[in-house]
Amino acid sequence: MAATTNPLHGTHAAESPTVSEQTFTIAGILVTVHGLAELPPSTSSVACLWLLHPRLQKKETMAPIAAQVVQAWNKRIAHGHAGKTPKGFIAVSFDQRNHGTRMVDKLHNQAWREGNPRHAQDMFSCFHGTATDTSHLISHLESYIFTSADGPKITQHLCLGISLGGHAAWHCVLADPRISAAVIGIGCPDYTRLMTDRARLSKLKSYTSTTPPGSSFLGSPDFPQALLDAIARYDPAGLLLPGQFNPTGPDPEVGKAKLDRFKVLLRERLHEKHILNLSGRDDKLVPYAAGESFLKVFKQVLEEDPGLHISFEDVLFDGVGHAFPKAMADKATDWICHLLAKEEVQVTSKI
Numbered sequence: 152m153a154a155t156t157n158p159l160h161g162t163h164a165a166e167s168p169t170v171s172e173q174t175f176t177i178a179g180i181l182v183t184v185h186g187l188a189e190l191p192p193s194t195s196s197v198a199c200l201w202l203l204h205p206r207l208q209k210k211e212t213m214a215p216i217a218a219q220v221v222q223a224w225n226k227r228i229a230h231g232h233a234g235k236t237p238k239g240f241i242a243v244s245f246d247q248r249n250h251g252t253r254m255v256d257k258l259h260n261q262a263w264r265e266g267n268p269r270h271a272q273d274m275f276s277c278f279h280g281t282a283t284d285t286s287h288l289i290s291h292l293e294s295y296i297f298t299s300a301d302g303p304k305i306t307q308h309l310c311l312g313i314s315l316g317g318h319a320a321w322h323c324v325l326a327d328p329r330i331s332a333a334v335i336g337i338g339c340p341d342y343t344r345l346m347t348d349r350a351r352l353s354k355l356k357s358y359t360s361t362t363p364p365g366s367s368f369l370g371s372p373d374f375p376q377a378l379l380d381a382i383a384r385y386d387p388a389g390l391l392l393p394g395q396f397n398p399t400g401p402d403p404e405v406g407k408a409k410l411d412r413f414k415v416l417l418r419e420r421l422h423e424k425h426i427l428n429l430s431g432r433d434d435k436l437v438p439y440a441a442g443e444s445f446l447k448v449f450k451q452v453l454e455e456d457p458g459l460h461i462s463f464e465d466v467l468f469d470g471v472g473h474a475f476p477k478a479m480a481d482k483a484t485d486w487i488c489h490l491l492a493k494e495e496v497q498v499t500s501k502i
Contacts, residue, residue, distance in 0.1 A: 158205045158314045158337060158474050159212055170218045175295045177288055181252050183210055184296055185242040186221035190303065191228065194239035198307040198491055199292070201285050201323070201330075202244040203316025205475075206274070207260055209251030210244035216311065216480055217242035223484045227492060234492060239303060243292065247315065248280040249273075263353040263373070271346050271374050278315050279385055282322035285310065289329055307331055307494075311483060312338060313475045314437065321387050325420050332425040332490055334483045336475045337437050340387035340449075345441040346374065347398035365399040388445040391416050396444050405448060414452060417459055425462040427486045429479045431471030439467060 171188035174181055190197065200220060202213035224240040246253045249260055260277075261267040293305050309332040312320030317338020324333035339345045350358040350368055357371035358364055370376050382389035388396055391413055396402050405413075428446070430439040446465060453461055464486070468478060 157208060157212070159208070159215070169214075170221045172214070173296075177291050177295055180245050180284065180288065181210070182243060182245045182288060182292070182295075183214075184292075185214065185217035185244070186225075187241055187296060189221065189225055190239040190241070194303045196236075196306045197239040197241060197297075197303045198309065199289075199305050200240070200242040200487065201289075201308065201310040202242055203278075203281055203285070203310060203312035203319045203323075204244065204247060204250070205314035205316055206247075206277075207250070210246050211251075213242075213244040213313075216483070217244060219480060220311075220484050220487055224488050224491060227488055238307065238491060240491070241296075243288070245284065245288065247319070248277050248284070250277075263350070263355060268373070272378050274315065274318075274346075275342060275378060275381065275386075278319040279322055279381070281316070281319040282326055282385075285319070285323050286327045286329075289327065307491075309333065309487065309490075311487075312336060314338065314473065317437075318342070322385055324424060324426060325387060325390070326385070331423070332487070333427070334486065335426065335428045336479060336483070337430060337434060337473055338428075339437050340442045341389075341396055341445045342382055342386045343369070343374075343379070343389060344396055344398040344444070345437065348438070348441055350374070363399065369398070388442070391420075392445065392448060395448070402444050410452065413448070414456060414459065417452065417461060421459070421461045423460045425490055426464070427483065428463070428465045429475075429482060430465075430467050431474060432467045432469050433472045434474075436473040 170186045172183050172185055173187050174183045202217055204210060204212045221240055221242055228237045249255050258267050259273045263270045267273065289308055297303050308330045310320045310323045310330055311334040313336040317336045320333045320335050321338060321340050324330050347365060347368055350373060351365060355373055357373045358368045361367040368374055369379060383393050384390060392409060395405060395409060432439065450463065450465065453459060453463055466482060
């Protein structure tokens with residue numbers, strides 16, 4: 152698949168309704184809030200969905216999914232299917248670093264095949280920066296959109312990312328305790344394996360020049376040690392199960408000490424959080440196989456230890472490549488609305 156392809160192109164955009172959009176400058180970033188004008192007048196509590204766009208796209212790319220989810224939730228409210236005191240709902244989009252209004256250098260968004268020698272560093276630092284930006288904007292958004300003393304409060308944050316934004320969504324839900332749920336759209340939790348495979352396909356000299364192939368790729372100028380160190384601090388597989396996954400050969404057995412550490416970190420980072428992982432079975436740019444080893448251990452631990460209270464749903468779409476088609480958008484919308492409605496019922500039952 153060409154790196155310039157828009158994963159959302161030709162999917163559900165033409166069918167989606169529109170909702171209000173208001174743009175604010177927050178911390179020097181243009182931030183578009185979708186659905187603000189549609190909040191019911193009596194709203195006191197608001198859920199906010201942070202939308203993280205794909206590589207080579209911009210915040211406007213996320214307008215259709217913003218409108219779809221906002222209208223679906225508001226319809227539930229109107230029909231009485233969102234609890235007795237339902238939350239209002241807004242969605243927020245902004246340009247990722249070096250994208251849209253924040254563009255600095257187009258080459259740094261390109262891949263190795265397009266002539267960017269720092270593809271691995273550029274992509275990781277970009278979506279890690281997006282997760283950092285999301286947390287920063289969470290801290291300040293409310294002071295821009297709800298300024299009156301008796302105005303609503305944002306009481307819940309969720310994120311939905313696609314492709315590059317999907318990678319960022321993993322970082323968001325792991326790093327920020329205020330984010331209670333994430334939809335990962337065609338993203339990957341194991342950056343090392345993803346990029347090692349991409350180096351193989353790109354026939355990088357640092358991959359092909361050794362025997363066996365790929366044995367010296369990690370730590371080379373194409374994937375330097377400092378990048379590996381950052382992955383160990385922030386990326387799901389690198390942080391939660393360091394050194395566990397061999398990108399060029401069989402994975403070693405997961406030892407008890409490593410599993411125990413994994414469970415401790417899961418409890419610290421993801422306790423009572425919800426994750427929906429959406430992947431295309433035929434995705435060649437971000438293949439499901441790149442994150443499959445991590446997801447297998449992740450799901451196994453969640454099944455064995457329900458006390459972690461982490462909800463994870465993993466859905467593979469047949470016949471779908473690196474795309475976020477209507478079926479994925481509909482699944483994400485239903486999942487988000489069901490989650491919000493379920494939590495409203497739980498809150499009401501405790502009162």
